[in-house]
Amino acid sequence: MPKVSMTVNGKEVSGNIDSRTLLVQFLRDTLRLTGTHVGCDTSQCGCCVVHVDGKALKSCTVLALTLEGANVMTIEGLATDGKLHPMQEAFRENHALQCGFCTPGMIMTSVDIVNRKGNKLDEQTIRHELEGNLCRCTGYHNIVKAVAAGAEAMGK
Amino acid sequence: MSATGVGASVRRKEDLRFITGRGQYTDDINRHGQAYAYFLRSPHAHAEINRLDTAKAAKMPGVLAIYTGDDIAADKIGGLICGWMIHSKDGSPMKAGAHPALAQGKVRYVGDHVAVIIAETLAEARDASEMIKVDYKVLPAVVDMNDAVKQGAPVIHDVSGNNTVYNWHLGDKAATDAAFAKAKHITKLDLVNNRLVPNPMEPRAAVGDYEPGTESFTLYTTSQNPHVARLVLSAFIGIAAENKLRVIAPDVGGGFGSKIFIYAEETVCVWAAKKVGRPVKWTSDRSEAFLSDAHGRDHLTHAELALDEKGKTIGLRVHTKANLGAYLSTFSSSVPTYLYAPLLSGQYDIPAIYAEVDGVYTNTAPVDAYRGAGRPEATFVVERLIEIAARETHTDPAQFRLKNFIRSFPHQTPVIMAYDVGNYQASLEKALEMSDYRNIGKRKAASAREGKLRGIGISAYIEACGIAPSAAVGSLGAGVGLWESAEVRVNPIGTVEVLTGSHSHGQGHETTFAQLVSDRLGIPIDNVSIVHGDTDKVQMGMGTYGSRSGAVGMSAIFKALDKVIAKGKKVAAYCLEASAEDIDFKDGKFSVKGTDKDIDFGSVALQAYIAHKFNGQDLEPGLKEGAFWDPTNFTFPAGVHICEVEIDPETGVTRIDRWTAVDDFGRVINPMIVEGQVHGGIGQGVGQALCEGAYYDKSGQLITASFNDYCMPRADDLPSYNVGMTQTPCPSNPLGIKGCGEAGAIAAPPAVINAITDAVGHENVAMPATPLAVWRAAQNAVARKAAE
Amino acid sequence: MYQFTYHRVDSARKASNLAEKNEDAKFLAGGMTLLPTMKQRLASPSALIDLNSASEKLAGIEVKGRNIHIGAMTRHYDVANSKDVQEAIPALADLAGMIGDPAVRHRGTIGGSVANNDPAADYPSALLALNATIHTNKRKITADEFFTGLFETALEPGELITKIVFPVPSKAAYMKFPNPASRYAMVGVFVAKKGKDVRVTVTGAGSSGVFRAGKFEAALTAKFHVKSLEGISATAEGLNSDIHADAAYRAHLIGVMARRAVNKANGK
Structure with missing residues (x-):
């Protein structure tokens, strides 16, 4: 092999x-x-x-x-030295996960969005950029909030 | 209210493992020496198996075993069961065909299980499956319910010559006919409740294991109710006695009903583990999930609503054909009957209701409970009828609802249910306010100036949750009681483990339940752990579905906590040298009434285990109490959702501009989690209304068999939600909880369709209202206007 | 997947040598279509010739005179975000930014997409409308000659796309109506004007893949304005029908997308 x-x-x-x-x-x-x-x-x-x-x-x-x-x-x-990444924190803080199954992919995509689009993200941009990630639990509402909050936190 | 107590939006305890990739889902579990199962599935919707030749496949590299229906039969492994008996109008029991875990002589839908191949790797198992020769005699298939019940239709199960499982009814036909005879206006409606695929993001999976030294089995499985799975696998399918079968449902990635049921795959994995002498793992891929997970909804309905001269609802009659698929799944028979027709009164005072339901076999995947299960179907019938009746009688739809709402409680409907409490007017009025309903005309005009069509739709839903009183469901045919269990184990230093028969697969029980315990015992929330999902840890439970975990599961915990506190008082009495009757418990402290003598909860726990101060057998050592809770009634969450859409008539694209939800869930433990449940439910309900639909072609091939064809709602398909609440505490449980898990999925579909039909100006828009469907409707509207 | 032999190559020459020796070998570029197809066991190449290590030579964007050269292994993300493409042919950058989703765009390549010629893919409409030339390791092929049918191209066995050359148009725009489920183009219309030459191409709709909409082209050649399209509609004949869109709806959407594309190309 x-x-x-x-x-x-x-x-x-x-x-x-x-x-x-x-x-x-x-x-x-x-x-x-x-x-x-x-x-x-x-x-x-x-x-x-x-x-x-x-x-x-x-x-x-x-x-x-x-x-x-x-x-x-x-x-x-993603977490370094035992400290959660700001996007992980934002997902927890905003209740952006329920069953947790889509969450790892959702968080990795969200960090990538910020890497490409910066720290100020409007709702429409976030929803569009999440096109390749499905969540069946949250209805996306809190994920969108979390990505915006995580993006801002990543800029600090 | 404390920061972590009842009523606080506590951040979830379970999240740490999920956001760091440390969850443990079934497919994350690997047993030493495990082999992999692959199921050979039928490519035909209906066929007899003349011959099945596995000889060549068995010699393929890595193959350990291949089993077929003959092996299942030889081992006397029983078929899958349907646990709810429905009787037809004529009193005859439902006609349930056998449902073997591996096909025995016949296959009845595309995806039906023909054989299992167990090999060293999944790829090898799949390679070998292609070497199995199956000689099928292909039979004509029937997928359409109307065709299935026609004379001469292909017979799917011999027990049911006309493919009808039951002709069931509920309500008073004569009284309903009388109401229609004197009606001033009758609104009629034919509708389809579209077939859906649940699609939790985690596909189903199972790992079966057998320990020869103790002759015991372990099954790891993606289940919403591991204890029910053990009961069925043990008592009906005959894998092993209950004490020799452990079922573990670890982290489960969403269920929405589809993981309630006991399926062929986990049955085969646990059975085969002993035969092969190796742990056997199966993980569904999404393509298999589309074919073999139980689907949801799929009704054809004709409904009529009778109004008197004042526009008051006086009668409702409904005839529904419900597609049950090729086999009766675990609870399928109850979904279009007792979970459906008893909700047809909605929030309205309708003195006479009569419903008939025909359960129909077709050559399609089994259909069973999917988020809401029967109640979304009922709400869709009621709220579409009410909306149309309002429009036909030129009444504002909100006013029409206000006029017909039930105003006094308790209210006995003509279809079983006794609504205990509610305030429907309050929810509607709050929703109208939040949605700025009064200015919809201005917004419609603004949209029109942009060449767009705007519409608004109300949905006032009710559901029966907390399923349910065991006596009630037993009288209606359920094979099990629907109580819940809890055990509160207080450790010597005062930390607490709570064992619950509820199962969490996204609902956040580890947090919500801990809030209740922390609040009542006055201990930090971090000192509370919730244990669930393992039949070796939790003795018995009924699992999570029907929005029951809060109302029933937490009530059981509440009852067990009462017992813990009562015992704690006795322990404290010894410690404080007082009588137990004189001990108060508050904020984590036991104190002697009228004195400053007290002892904290942790110290009482320690004393309970040290037991130095107890006098012989007067008081047993230890602090551990169990309770079972069986409610006296269903709970009746209700609310109003308002959807506002804007349609591009040129393309048919519908954009949801605003969503307002006002729900009455009774008392709320964690508003953050409850709102999250509402969001998710709306997401699925909007999915049903706008994009989701499972379609079979005439030969029984599933056309929508992947995410390429089955439209799952994505982030940019859905709006943000404006969520509000009203509260009338539920009187039938100590916490006042009604349940929130299904509300959004129940409320949303009629809100969307009412909004779209409002925008296009006529009623003929079916679900899913895809751009194609809405474009056609908009074109018709334009053409009609031009003709006027 | 079925078993296959894996070859990693670092040049087009090595790739094509290997391909000539393995009749049913396939090139692996981004793999965004090939790998899912193989996972479903719908394709069973005996060998995969992985071009990803040849990216340095086969990827990249260059402006040469009035043309843009895009290497075959250039990822959709890089086309979408290229300043050169955004300036010279913004419609092409837009189109690349509408393919799949962000993760797919990071991996998928223009060469792979063009060679695959999926009837619902976006790129073929751009190549045909912009009158691009496909360069292979053997020859140059015009887009008109390249796309020959459903998943069919003029490529011969072992022939490998190396780059695609786009003449810069005076005006162009792409409008896509995505399939609600897959987000592939249910109807995508690319309009381009270069000098007097106007092209209108349609992807996603035709039962034989991408095609030019002659009626629309003629109308717009007279005057490149949305008003020129008044009363002009596509015929449903030869268009796809499925659960998401029947042929009549697709025909209607071609008109809508064409008008919107013309407006966009005209800066409206």
């Missing part, structure tokens, strides 16, 4: 994997980083969003082998 090496949440990792292995499978099954979820098989739900080289990607739609040498960050790597 071919070998792949990459950096995940700051750590060098490698594994011999079946060519078919998707990034999300490498994360969940090989590395046991089960915070990244799989909610669909057509690249729509966004439960699997992680950052690859600083950009949000759907880890269910990329082969692990493609990412040789890449820098991957998952939800488990």
Whole structure:
């Protein structure tokens, strides 16, 4: 089986994997980083969003082998030194999660939105930018609030 | 009110693990040596299996075992059950066909389970599945309910020659006919309640495990009610005795009803674990979920509302055909009957109601409870009829509702329910105010200037929740009682574990329940842990659905806390050398009445376990109490939602401009969480109204089998919600709670359709009101105007 | 997915050499369509030739005279956010920003999208309307000749798109009506004017993929103004019908999107 090496949440990792292995499978099954979820098989739900080289990607739609040498960050790597990331805090503070299943992907997407669009985000922009992430519990209302609040907090 | 007590918007205790990726969902659980199951599913909607050849597949790499219906039968594993008996009008019991976990000779819908392949990896199991040869004799399929009940239609189950499970009815036909005979105006309506796929974001999953040393099974599963799953798997399906079967429902990623039921896959996984001698894991992918999760709704209804000369509602009659799919799922029979027709009185004084419901088999996935379960269907009938009746009689829809609301309580409807308390007028008036209803004309004119159509729609809903009194549901055919259990375990240093039979899959019980405990015991909320979802920890419970966890589950905790406090008083009496009758308990302190002698809760807990001061058997050591709570009535949450839409007539795109919700949930423990439940419910209700719909083609293939075709509401499809509340505390439980989980999904669909029909100026808009449907309606409106 | 052999290549030449040796090999660019298709076991290439390590050579945006050159491995996100594209052909940047969702745009490539020629994809409408030229490792193909049918192109086995060259128009705009479920184009209309030449192309609607709307083009050639489209409608014949839109509705939307695109191109 071919070998792949990459950096995940700051750590060098490698594994011999079946060519078919998707990034999300490498994360969940090989590395046991089960915070990244799989909610669909057509690249729509966004439960699997992680950052690859600083950009949000759907880890269910990329082969692990493609990412040789890449820098991957998952939800488990977002908090640093035991301190929650401002977007994580904002999700908790604004009750932007219920069952929690979409939450890791939602938070990783939200951080990516701020990285691209800055710290002042209006409601319409946030709703549009969340196009690739489905939530079935919240009706999005509190997620939108959380992203706005998290974006501001990230600027401080 | 303390910062963490009852009534406070406490931030959720469970969130830390979810926002850091440390949740433990079923698919996150990996057992040593686990193998993977893949289900070979029927590609045909209706077929006999002439021959099933697994020989070649069994030799594929990594394959450990392949099982079929014959193996299930040989092991005497029972079929899946439907736990609610419905009797037809003529008194005959419903006609339930057998529902084997793996097909035995016949498949009845696309996705039906033909065989299971268990292999070292999922890919190998799936590779092998393609090597199984199945010789099908394809039979004609029927997916349309009207076709299914016609003479000569394909027979899906031999027990039901006309594909009719039951012809059920409720209410007084003669009285209703009499009301219609004297009516001055009759409003008639034909409507479809569109078929939905629940789609919790976490797909179903199961890990079955068997320990030969103790001859015991463990099943990890995505369940809303692990104890009911154990009961069914044990008592009916026959996997193992209850004491040898542990069911764990860990973090569950949403359910919305679809994870109440006991499905073929978890049954097979736990059964196969012993046969293969390895833990067996199955995780549904979304494509499988579309095919095999129980769907929701799917009604065809004709309804008529009778008014007298003053525009007062005097009679309602309803005939509904309910699609139950190819097999009766766990609670499917009750959804279009007892969870539906008893709500047809809505918030209105309607003296005569008669409802008939035909439950119909079709070659489609089983249909069962989905958020609201029967009550959204009833509300849609009532609120569409009321709206149209108001328009037809040239009455403002708000005024029409005010005129017909029930004003005095308790109120006995003609369809079973005794509404205990409510103030429907207050909710409507508050919602009208919040939505700026009075200026809708100006806003319509402003939209018109931009070439847009604006409309407003009211929905005044009621639901029966807190399901429910065991005696009541038992008399209506339920196979189980619907009480709830709780156990409060006080540790020696005064921290508390609460074991509850409710299950949380997004509802935030770990926080809300802890608030109640913290508040009553006067201890910090961090000293309270809520334990649920494991049959080895919690002895018995009925789970979470029907907005019952607050009203029933928390009432059980409340009752157990009463017992803890009573015992604590006895312990305190020993410590303070007083009589137990003289002990008060307040703010975490036991004190002797009229003195300054007191002892805090933690010290009492410690003394209860040290037990040095107790006198022999007068007082048992320890501080642990259990309680079961069985309410005396359903609860009746009710409220008013108002939706305002703006439509682009050129494209048919509907934009929801404003949403106002005013709900009466009785007493509220955590307003933040309750509002979140309202938001989510509205989101799903708007989804049903605007975009979601499951469609089968004539041959029984599901056309909407992925998120590419089944439209899930996204962030930019939905508005922000303006949520308000009124409160009339529920008298049938000690907390005054009514329940909030389903309200939004019940209220929203008619609010949206009433708004759209208001905007386009006529009533013929079906759900889902997609751009295509609304464009057509808008075109018709334009054409009609031109003709006038 | 079915099993396949994985090849990582760092140049177009190596990619095409490998492809010529493996008849049913497929190039892997962004993989936004290919991988989901393989996951559903609807495609079973014997080998995947991964172009992502060749991105340095195959990606990038350059303005050369009155043309914009976009490397085949350029991600949608980079096209959408390119200052050069935004200045020269803002309609193209807009279009790239409407593909999929942000995560898809970070990964999906123009070359992959064009080679796939999904009838509901956005890019084909731009290439056809802007009269772009597709450069491969073997030749240059005009957009008119490139798109040959549903998921069909003029590409030969082993032939690899290296870049796409867009002439800069005087005016252009893209209007998309997304499918409510998939968010692919249910109807997407690209209008472009270069000198006297006006093109109106439609994606998402046609049962044989992207096409030019001749009636609209003729009307707008006379005068590039929305009023020129009064009374002009698309015919439903040859358009797709499904649960989200029947052919008549799609035909109607072509008119609406075309008028809105013309207004936008005219700065209105």
